[in-house]
Amino acid sequence: MSLFRVDPDNPFSGPHQNQPVVTGGVSMDDANIGMILIHGRGASAQSMMLFAEEFTRDDIHYRAIQASRHTWYPRSFLAPKEMNQPGISSGLQFIHEEITQINNAGIPTNKIMLLGFSQGACLTTEFAARHPQYYGGIVGFSGGLIGEEVKSQNYSGSLKQTPVFLGCSDRDPHIPQERVDRTEQIFSQLEADVTKKIYKEMGHTVNENEIKFVNGMLNNM
Template sequence: MHTKNIVTAGKKTTEAKKALVMVHGRGGSAEDILTLANYLNVKDYALVAPQATGHTWYPYSFLMPPAQNEPWLSSALDVLKEVTADIVADGIAPENIYFLGFSQGACLTLEFITRNAQQYGGAVAFTGGLIGDQVYPGNYQGNFGGSPVFIGTSNPDPHVPVDRVKASEKILKEMGADITVNIYNNMGHTISQDEIDLANKLVFR
């Protein structure tokens, strides 16, 4: 399964008041996703990026039945749980912990925070949705307490259907997230400047 391999940047978690957990996509790396911080209002944050073993968090599409992505999916969720616990142990409260992911990392990010909903600093999902062949409301518990969440995605996207983004939006909203979803026509599987601007305006404010 995944070994806990963490790359950090920015301030140390023991010195910062806020932390951002950055989750890379399939085939990506912790170093790659950390470069996104250059475009975000996070200069005073501790930046924490876990590295997936084999550069992928789970083997198949996020739209497969969850059991088919096990045991890798549970292992990936455990890594995020450990990372979050470590940040809290270093003195940063959950309401000052932020999450960001792209593609497979965005799906994992949304799945993790929704399974463990509480008041976080906020979350950004660049092209992602909740994981499974369908949405499983029974997997999710807690309340976001108004935490800002931004999801940006393309219509169409080769990996993430818009209907799953909207279904995810509904769940998070019901669980108390202050959620904003922006759907971009034919943007492609990438991160746009408009998404960066909205992430800064809505979450890293």
Template sequence: MYTHQKDIKTQGKPLAEAKKALILVHGRGATAESILGLAAHLPVQEFSLLAPQATNHSWYPYSFMAPEEQNQPALDSALEQLDELVKSIEAAGIKSENLYFAGFSQGACLTSEYAARHAQKYGGLLVFTGGLIGQRLDESRYKGDFAGTPVLITTGDPDPHVPVSRVEETVAVLEKLGAKVTKKVYPGRPHTILQEELDLAAGILNA
């Protein structure tokens, strides 16, 4: 098991000059640089972009639907890394409503889990093929009020890692916390991000 070393890659405007920030969270086996490549397909020219790098290229060792104790302490360490990053962005003067998150696959799971535990008015959440973490969801840990935060959550049907049933459970939790959720399920789609998903994401980032 491992804890994550702090390693943040950045792109775009410096935090001190930006009015908006986007945190991008990579998937298992990937890199911060690879998820930053998404920025080329999104309207983020005025954003500060920040992508944490997972130690060993994985935020936690097992499936996001494994019993949670199997993914510790890596999972708690990953959530802590995100929390420290969010606090540093807010300390730089960017308000939560100008803070956006995007994650793919394992990174999408981590992103939705972090946001649901710290619900507030964010700019938006882009959950590309992911859902809340745990064998069963423990709703007592999800707190706060998204206050209408727009959320895009997607998956393929079937997806090798993320079942539609968990996406639906995740939508229910996020809506209960006050998020405005757009859910898209793509029949037969491989484990990737489609142009349509990027277009929907652009609508949230442009708002």
């Protein structure tokens, strides 16, 4: 089964279309960088705006997207993809719509960072892997590519050395380290500049070292 990819001429319509977007930082007209924030299962777009307080640049426009019923897809990200439809495709379409919104304000994709946590990190990495081009940055906090198995032949193209950060605990209750490792392999195959950090017994959270690294990514954009 081929993977869904966004078709601008034939947009996908699903549960997450027309959901709210929480914005922050400077206006798009005043921004040099756009950041799209994707929350985890049971969380909210508003909760992701807490990250805006951690980043030091003052020229970022933040857009946090909200999943229908606070969940991007119903089952584990390790389940067969078809069991998590139409949520996955609808979420990928939502990310594409927000990139287009930022592009239309004059900010190119190479100045846009996609950042997700947990279920949002899974959606973030899946979007970038299915739609490779040069992004400002891709950040997956405690997440990885979606599906019962991840087949390299399903992903093609080039991320053109896009900076990618993958951070996770070695004992995350939701994210097996093996899937983070596999995600790193796929992104390397797609010619991204990948940094993977595995933290001992961190749990399912984000730590200061990860925030520091992402600040460095932003400062290099």
